Amino acid sequence: MAGPVSPQFTPKIFTVLSSGYTRADFKSDLIAGLTVAIVALPLAMALAIASGASPDKGLVTSVIAGFLISFFGGSRVQVGGPTGAFVVVVFNVIAAHGYDGLLLATLTAGIMLIIAGYARVGMMIKFVPYPVVTGFTAGIAVIIASSQVKDFLGLRIDKVPADFVPKWLSYFEHMDTLDLWTLIVGLLSLGMIIVLRKKAPKLPGYLIAVVIASVLVALFGIPVETIGSRFPNIPSGLPMPELPAFSFEKFKDIMPSAFTIAFLAGIEALLSAVVADGMTGFKHRSNQELVGQGVANVASALFGGLPATGAIARTATNIRSGAKSPVAGMMHSVFLLIFMMVASGVMKYVPMAALAAILFMVAWGMSEIRHFIHIFKLSRSDRTVMILTFALTVLVDLTVAIGVGVTLACLMFMMQMSKSVEIASRRVSPDDEDQRLSLPKDVEVFRINGPIFFGVSGDLIDTLKRMGQMPKVLIVRMKLVPFLDTSGVAAIENIVKICKSSGTTVIISGLQRQPQGILSRLSFGESVLFVEDYENALSKSALIVEQGTESA
Numbered sequence: 001m002a003g004p005v006s007p008q009f010t011p012k013i014f015t016v017l018s019s020g021y022t023r024a025d026f027k028s029d030l031i032a033g034l035t036v037a038i039v040a041l042p043l044a045m046a047l048a049i050a051s052g053a054s055p056d057k058g059l060v061t062s063v064i065a066g067f068l069i070s071f072f073g074g075s076r077v078q079v080g081g082p083t084g085a086f087v088v089v090v091f092n093v094i095a096a097h098g099y100d101g102l103l104l105a106t107l108t109a110g111i112m113l114i115i116a117g118y119a120r121v122g123m124m125i126k127f128v129p130y131p132v133v134t135g136f137t138a139g140i141a142v143i144i145a146s147s148q149v150k151d152f153l154g155l156r157i158d159k160v161p162a163d164f165v166p167k168w169l170s171y172f173e174h175m176d177t178l179d180l181w182t183l184i185v186g187l188l189s190l191g192m193i194i195v196l197r198k199k200a201p202k203l204p205g206y207l208i209a210v211v212i213a214s215v216l217v218a219l220f221g222i223p224v225e226t227i228g229s230r231f232p233n234i235p236s237g238l239p240m241p242e243l244p245a246f247s248f249e250k251f252k253d254i255m256p257s258a259f260t261i262a263f264l265a266g267i268e269a270l271l272s273a274v275v276a277d278g279m280t281g282f283k284h285r286s287n288q289e290l291v292g293q294g295v296a297n298v299a300s301a302l303f304g305g306l307p308a309t310g311a312i313a314r315t316a317t318n319i320r321s322g323a324k325s326p327v328a329g330m331m332h333s334v335f336l337l338i339f340m341m342v343a344s345g346v347m348k349y350v351p352m353a354a355l356a357a358i359l360f361m362v363a364w365g366m367s368e369i370r371h372f373i374h375i376f377k378l379s380r381s382d383r384t385v386m387i388l389t390f391a392l393t394v395l396v397d398l399t400v401a402i403g404v405g406v407t408l409a410c411l412m413f414m415m416q417m418s419k420s421v422e423i424a425s426r427r428v429s430p431d432d433e434d435q436r437l438s439l440p441k442d443v444e445v446f447r448i449n450g451p452i453f454f455g456v457s458g459d460l461i462d463t464l465k466r467m468g469q470m471p472k473v474l475i476v477r478m479k480l481v482p483f484l485d486t487s488g489v490a491a492i493e494n495i496v497k498i499c500k501s502s503g504t505t506v507i508i509s510g511l512q513r514q515p516q517g518i519l520s521r522l523s524f525g526e527s528v529l530f531v532e533d534y535e536n537a538l539s540k541s542a543l544i545v546e547q548g549t550e551s552a
Contacts, residue, residue, distance in 0.1 A: 008285045009118070011072050011292065013326040025324040032321035033331025036079055036314050038204045040066075040332060041339055043314075043362070045227070045347070046355040047082045048306060050147055051090035053099070054231045055347065056340070057306055058082050060238060063337045065296040065308030070329030073292030074285030075273040077323045079314040079332055080296060084362050085264050086307045088143050088398055093257045095162055103244035105254040107301035109261035113294030116266065122286030128267060129413075131386035132405035134371050139393025139401065141367035148356035148363075154182025154224065164394050182224045186353035189213045193361050202320075206358050213354040214346075227355075228348025236344035238337070241302040260399045261297075265309040269293045272310035279319045313365060381412040418455035423448050423463050442472040443541045449480040452488030452515075460491045461498075470502035473541040477534055479510030484518050492519070500527045505544050509537040 007015075040062050048058025062081035069080030093102045116122075143164065149171050150160055156177040161167045189209045196205035217224060227234070273284040293309060300308050318328055375386050389405035423446065439445060444467060452460070476495070484492075499506050506528045511519065519530075531537050 008074075009288050009291065010285070011288060011326075012074055012076050012285065013071055016076060016325040021325065021327075026327065028322040028324045029328035030331055032318050032323035032328040034335050035204070035321040036318045036328070036332040037335035037339065038207050039317050040079075040081060040311075040314055040336060042206045042210045042350070042355065042358055044082055044336070045350070046358045046362070047084065047087060049227075049230075049352075049355060050087045050144060050359055051082070051306060052094045053090070053102075053306060054234060055227055056231075056234050056344075057304065059336060059340050060303055061300050061305035061308050063238065063333045063340065064303045064305055065300040066336070067330050067333035068296040068299050069269075069292050069308065069310065070326040070333070071292070072288075072295045073269075073310075073326065074288030074290075075276055075310070075315075076282050076284070076325060077276050077280060077315060077319050077328065078269070078273055078284070078289070078310045078326070079318045079329045080269070080293070080308050080310050081314065082306045083268060083309055083311050084144055084359075084366050085137070085140055085268050085309070086261065087147070088140055088393075089257060089260050089264065090306055091147070092162065092397075093254065097250065097254055097257075100245045101250060101254050101257075102306070103301045103304065104246060104250060105258040105261055106297050106305075106307045107244060108251070108254065108258035109265065109307060110294045110297030110299075110301065112258065112262040113265060113290050113297060115294075116262070117287045117290030117292075117294060120287050121266075122270065122288075122290050128406060129382075129385060129409040131375055131382045132389050132402065132409055133267065133271070134368060134375055135386040135389030135405060136393045136398060136401050138367050138369075138372050139390045140398070141363040141365075142390075142394050144359055144366070145363035148359045151225070151352040152183070152186040152356040152360070154179025154353065179224070181222050182351075182353045185213055185217065185222065185224050185351050186357050188216075189351070189354040189357035190360060193357060197361075206361075209357065210350055210354050213351050214349040217351050218349045222351075225352045226348060227350045227352065230352060232348075234344060234347060237341050239304050241299075242304075244301060256399055260402070261307045263402065264398075265293050265297060265307060266290055268312070269310035272312040272315050275312055276315050276319060279316065381409075381416070385409045385412065414453070414455045417451065417453070418459075422450060423456070423459050439538070440473075440542045440545050442545050443475065443538075444471040444473070445475045445477060447477040447480075451483035451485075452481055452491065453483065453485040454487035456488075458491070460488075461494055464495055464498060470499065470504045472503070473505050473507060473544050474499055475534070475537045475541060476506060476508045477510060477537070478508060478512070478515060479534070481515055482512055484515040489518055489522070493522070496524055496528055505529065505541075507531060507537045507540055509534050 044058035044062045045055035046058075048055050048061070066079065066081045069078060073080070090102060093105055097105070146164060146167055149155070150157055155171065155174045157170055157174050161170055192209040192212060193205045196203055196208060216222065217226065269289055270286055273286070273289055277283055296308050300306065318332070323329075372386070376383050385405055385408050388408060389401050392401035392404055446463065450456070496506050508519070508528060509531045510533055511530065529540060531540060
């Protein structure tokens with residue numbers, strides 16, 4: 001008979017509904033869902049176009065993935081869909097492997113996220129260093145803004161280069177093709193968004209700017225590129241689900257991209273959930289959130305959509321609009337589906353310059369310029385990690401940037417940890433409480449303060465060698481050692497070996513649980529004694545020295 005389902009793997013919607021869901025709660029969720037849908041409508045189209053796909057793909061993603069993220073997720077008010085973090089990855093995958101390759105990568109990433117959730121990886125993702133997250137987020141913001149220059153200025157470029165430096169060289173080379181009408185529409189849209197955000201932040205600035213720009217273009221016949229002129233055959237409604245084309249070679253090729261999509265989806269979803277927790281006072285279930293993200297991405301791929309994750313801005317809008325439960329996020333998807341079916345014919349009038357203006361604002365929000373400057377003023381190591389991650393994101397590749405950034409951050413952290421570990425050899429205990437306890441003759445003490453790992457294991461041997469003549473007893477005080485890795489074990493084994501060859505008895509005192517569990521599995525024989533505390537170690541050492549003197 002199967003046991004009860006773990007609470008951490010129960011979607012939040014079931015918890016909320018079982019605790020009492022009222023008609024007033026549904027009304028609040030309905031209003032919040034409509035508000036978020038109005039915000040998400042132009043944003044989903046803009047992100048899809050920036051990713052190299054048609055605008056309907058962004059709407060399909062918001063409908064399918066958005067609904068499932070709320071239904072299966074572990075957060076009470078999370079809203080999901082396409083986000084700016086995926087723009088660079090999606091664009092590169094489509095360019096390298098085609099749209100079928102993207103669908104296969106998204107499907108694979110979804111499966112990875114489901115496995116990661118049930119493997120309880122949700123709590124591990126929080127260990128990605130903040131300078132890395134800030135660096136690659138700011139880098140993505142720069143890339144998104146750069147990708148919109150052509151549409152904002154109306155430049156006539158047949159094929160814009162994908163890489164950052166060649167892209168800007170191409171812009172400068174074609175600056176003489178700038179279209180004044182396109183620039184005016186873009187500046188007007190951007191100005192409206194900025195003014196509305198400052199003067200009336202509760203109004204849907206993106207949608208208002210798009211609607212006004214579209215009406216002006218349609219009424220006065222302004223000659224600018226629109227969604228309809230670039231994508232003349234936009235379907236309405238949802239497509240039928242189907243499996244993406246599969247081959248082992250293509251699967252092998254898209255695996256790095258699938259890993260990147262899964263990593264970004266997990267990181268952004270959990271960051272968004274943490275932000276939501278801070279705004280609402282509730283606590284999300286990180287592992288179930290990953291499962292929900294995985295299910296949503298699998299479904300999005302089956303319906304021909306883009307990768308999806310929790311969207312911080314839309315989640316915050318959802319909360320400010322009065323959302324009470326995951327029903328709000330589900331209703332946001334239902335409203336978007338209605339918009340798709342009813343207003344698909346109107347979308348063709350939306351100017352590309354207006355969508356570029358929206359993405360400029362998205363990029364500015366992603367850049368987190370204040371956090372970037374704040375980290376820049378902090379420690380040199382954090383500054384180095386952030387700048388390197390930022391530069392690699394912009395100039396090389398997002399996957400490389402994350403890998404190098406995390407690796408460098410870990411190396412610098414371990415270097416700092418190794419400096420903080422104290423290994424001292426004293427004949428009188430330095431602790432105030434033990435100042436009165438002098439060591440017997442022929443007894444030496446090692447006091448280790450901090451974790452013993454590969455970064456400091458060599459220092460143990462060096463300290464031992466600096467002692468010169470070996471004592472009859474060596475006390476190794478490990479009361480303040482919380483962690484011991486394999487390299488640390490090897491160093492202790494070497495110390496025991498050196499001491500044994502010199503006839504020195506080793507007494508290890510005050511072991512914490514983790515080091516004790518490791519060392520208890522080793523066989524040191526009579527050359528090593530384990531005692532509970534330092535006082536017992538002193539007593540044992542005095543007895544050993546006395547016995548040795550008598551036998552002599």
